[in-house]
Amino acid sequence: MLATQLSVDDLVSCIPDGAKIALPPDYSYCALAAVRALIRRGARDLHIVGVPTFGFQGDMLIGAGCVATVETSAVTLSEHGLAPRFTKAIKEASIKMMDATCPAVHAALQASEKGIPFIPLRGLVGSDILANRSDWKVGNNPFAESDDPIVYLPALRPDVALIHAPLADKFGNVWIGVRRELMLMAHASAETYVTAEKIVDYNLMGDLKTKAGTIPGLYVSAIAEAENGAWPLGIPDGYGADHPHLAKYAADARSDQGFQRYMEQFVFGSAAQAAE
Amino acid sequence: MTNVLLEEVLIGAIANNLDGLRHVAVGAASPIPGAAALLARSRSNGTMRVSVLGSEDNNFFTDGGKEIFDVAGQGRMDAFFLSGAQIDGKANVNLVAVGDYAQPKARFPGSFGSGYLYFVVPRVILFRLEHTPRTLVEEVDFISAPGFSDDNVYRPGGPYKLITDRCLFDVDKERRCFRLESVHPGHTVEEIHIQTGFKFDLPDGEVPVTPVPDAASLATIRGEVAKEISEIYPAFAARVFGVGKAA
Numbered sequence: 311m312l313a314t315q316l317s318v319d320d321l322v323s324c325i326p327d328g329a330k331i332a333l334p335p336d337y338s339y340c341a342l343a344a345v346r347a348l349i350r351r352g353a354r355d356l357h358i359v360g361v362p363t364f365g366f367q368g369d370m371l372i373g374a375g376c377v378a379t380v381e382t383s384a385v386t387l388s389e390h391g392l393a394p395r396f397t398k399a400i401k402e403a404s405i406k407m408m409d410a411t412c413p414a415v416h417a418a419l420q421a422s423e424k425g426i427p428f429i430p431l432r433g434l435v436g437s438d439i440l441a442n443r444s445d446w447k448v449g450n451n452p453f454a455e456s457d458d459p460i461v462y463l464p465a466l467r468p469d470v471a472l473i474h475a476p477l478a479d480k481f482g483n484v485w486i487g488v489r490r491e492l493m494l495m496a497h498a499s500a501e502t503y504v505t506a507e508k509i510v511d512y513n514l515m516g517d518l519k520t521k522a523g524t525i526p527g528l529y530v531s532a533i534a535e536a537e538n539g540a541w542p543l544g545i546p547d548g549y550g551a552d553h554p555h556l557a558k559y560a561a562d563a564r565s566d567q568g569f570q571r572y573m574e575q576f577v578f579g580s581a582a583q584a585a586e
Numbered sequence: 587m588t589n590v591l592l593e594e595v596l597i598g599a600i601a602n603n604l605d606g607l608r609h610v611a612v613g614a615a616s617p618i619p620g621a622a623a624l625l626a627r628s629r630s631n632g633t634m635r636v637s638v639l640g641s642e643d644n645n646f647f648t649d650g651g652k653e654i655f656d657v658a659g660q661g662r663m664d665a666f667f668l669s670g671a672q673i674d675g676k677a678n679v680n681l682v683a684v685g686d687y688a689q690p691k692a693r694f695p696g697s698f699g700s701g702y703l704y705f706v707v708p709r710v711i712l713f714r715l716e717h718t719p720r721t722l723v724e725e726v727d728f729i730s731a732p733g734f735s736d737d738n739v740y741r742p743g744g745p746y747k748l749i750t751d752r753c754l755f756d757v758d759k760e761r762r763c764f765r766l767e768s769v770h771p772g773h774t775v776e777e778i779h780i781q782t783g784f785k786f787d788l789p790d791g792e793v794p795v796t797p798v799p800d801a802a803s804l805a806t807i808r809g810e811v812a813k814e815i816s817e818i819y820p821a822f823a824a825r826v827f828g829v830g831k832a833a
Contacts, residue, residue, distance in 0.1 A: 335651070362651055363698065384681075384696030388614065392695065400683075400693040409682060411701030411730075413655035420652070432659060433702035435739050436732040440701075442687065457738040490650030 318586055321503055321534040322347040325470050328378075330357040332419070332468040332495045336365035336388065336543050336551075339489055341474040341505045343539040343586050346577045349374040357381065359468055361419065361491055362412035366543060366556065369393040372405060373569045374577075381408035383415060390553075390560040395569060409439050414446075416491070418466035422498035427465055434461045471499035474540045475525075476548055478506035482527025483514040489546065496529040505536035507548065536586070590798045592751060593618060593826045594807055595770055598799030599754055600711060601625040603747055607664035607709070609635045611654065613698070617815060617822035619667040619713055624811045625803060644818055655699060658706050661742065665709040668700050672726040673712055675784025676762055677733025677745040679704065680726035687728055697730035704731035705739075709746040717750035719783035734762045753778050754796055755786060763787060768796040 322344050325331065334340055345367045348356075353376040358368050360382030368385060371377050373395030385396040399405045414431055421429035434440045435448060440461060451458035473492045477485040484504050486492040496502040502525070514520045542552035542559070562568035576582050600622030604610050610623045620638060627634040638644035639654060647653040657663050670679040671694045679700055685691030704710055714721055735741045748755040748764055752773045755764040765787035769775060775793050799807060808827060816823030823829040 338651075363696070382696060384698045386695040392693075397693050401690065403689045409696055411697050412699040413652065413659070413702045416650075416652035416655065431702070432740055433705040433731075435705075436729070436735055437697075437701050438682070438687065438729040439697055459739060488648055488650075490648070491652065492650075494650055494652065 316532055316534040318343050318347045318505060318534045318536050321532055322351055324503060324532060327353055328355040329469040330359060332359045332361050332471045332499055333364045333367055334361055334473055334492060335363045338491060339474040339486060339545055340367050340540050340543050341472050342367055342541060342543055343536040344472055344505050345370060349376060349577050361495055362415040365393065366559065369395045369563065372396050372399050373563060374573060377405055379406040379408065381410060383410045383412045387556065387560050390556050394563040409442060411439055414463055418463045419494050419498035421465035422467040423494060428462045430460045430462055432460065435459055466498065468499040469501065471495035471502040473504055475504055475506045476545055478504060478509045478533045479514045480509060480511055481513055482530045482533065484525040484530055485514050485520055485523055486525060487523040493525055496525045501531040502529050503531055504533045505539040506533055507537055507539060509533060509535045591826065592770065594804065595796055595798055596749060597622045597625055597807055598803055599749060599796050603711060604665055605629060607634060609663050610665045611637045611639060611663050613639050613667055616667055617819040620818060621811050621815045624814050625807055628806050628810055638818060655702060658703055663707050665711060666703050666707040667711050667713050668704060669713050672721060672723045673714055673748065674723050674726045675764065675786065677757065678726045678729045679731045680728045681730040682728040684727050700731040705741050705743050707743040710743060711746055712748040715751045717752040717781055719781060723783040752781060758787060765789060766793055768794045770796045771798065
């Protein structure tokens with residue numbers, strides 16, 4: 311049986327330095343408690359992948375010095391503006407940036423999901439996104455009778471998918487409902503680590519209505535229970551995002567000192583840890 | 587244009603380019619294109635679908651983040667909106683950086699879906715509310731998505747119009763450039779020349795004024811559309827239409 315009695319800190323101790331970690335966008339189910347724990351354990355040289363974008367969680371990881379490489383279609387705090395730590399890191403060229411476009415991230419994960427080495431994608435030809443991605447190639451559609459350039463993307467296989475969920479069971483099954491990019495991330499990644507609002511004793515596969523939106527335990531390496539684990543982001547149909555807090559982060563993170571103060575208060579502080 | 591707001595002119599002008607379509611998609615944080623799509627939907631007798639990306643309540647997708655792009659790739663999306671930190675005279679769009687890409691002067695969130703959707707969606711309407719030589723440039727510093735492609739590149743989609751706070755441009759696909767279509771009420775052609783960093787064509791004869799929405803459309807905008815848009819963009823609806831109580 312899968313370990314479901316872990317603390318969030320135990321869970322992230324399974325994620326090694328240098329890991330390639332897939333992260334969902336802010337409007338999906340983000341494991342913010344686990345991200346704070348990653349920062350506390352001093353993770354280094356992470357390669358973070360936005361599926362297809364990331365926001366608050368990635369900006370915190372970058373600011374805390376955990377990240378060497380960023381691969382994403384965008385980094386945004388949406389209505390709270392530009393992601394300040396990401397922007398600073400790019401201007402100082404202190405992280406490696408791999409700009410993408412949303413469907414390229416999805417497609418490359420789908421290649422991994424299928425166990426195939428690459429996948430073609432329309433678009434991109436003539437863009438500077440493509441020009442700056444030496445890992446992508448332009449080939450020709452092998453079925454075309456004439457010249458038909460098309461981009462080939464290598465399969466993207468993250469070491470880790472790090473996600474949050476409203477519900478999981480003790481068998482390792484994880485209910486994500488309609489947020490099926492999390493299903494794709496789990497299929498495509500070598501390991502999937504999950505925080506869940508609640509871990510139940512009954513089998514989520516027992517009811518077809520929940521089974522349809524459930525990641526099978528086959529893909530799941532470990533789960534830790536974390537009530538409010540997405541905070542200060544929200545979870546669809548659960549609790550809303552804590553917008554005053556997000557606005558405070560966006561303001562604090564504009565300066566090095568403000569970001570440090572935020573980290574001390576909400577990540578490293580004993581009160582912050584006790585609340586996790 | 588007594589009592590007609592710029593926002594209403596823009597909503598009406600965009601909606602006129604959407605009538606008759608089956609599926610219009612709107613990106614996150616795009617209240618004016620969103621309102622235009624809702625106006626066009628209201629005029630469509632139930633034949634148009636509108637989806638708002640990144641909105642939980644206003645999209646009908648059930649297969650995760652990838653589905654909207656798969657829908658577009660199959661030709662099931664007729665119109666979409668793109669903006670840019672810079673847009674140039676060849677309709678190239680830059681959502682990434684100003685200056686040297688490796689160590690830029692300014693960095694923006696990123697290209698999102700533009701590097702794909704611009705190629706496959708037939709009517710991409712470019713929308714930029716700051717019409718200055720800083721934003722409408724001769725040549726973008728980074729091409730998130732090119733305006734035009736070589737003939738051998740699969741390209742059912744591309745730029746259809748460019749609308750700003752000053753004017754509306756049409757796209758000349760043969761000459762691969764913009765042509766001034768109309769100037770919004772209160773603005774002049776001379777001002778457009780001064781405020782635009784790229785060269786553009788002029789129409790034959792006098793440049794028309796962008797029409798204000800007719801009475802029926804204006805009533806729809808201020809009634810039904812304002813109410814619906816307030817659920818998606820409460821701050822915008824409160825500011826422009828005085829609808830709802832935004833935070």
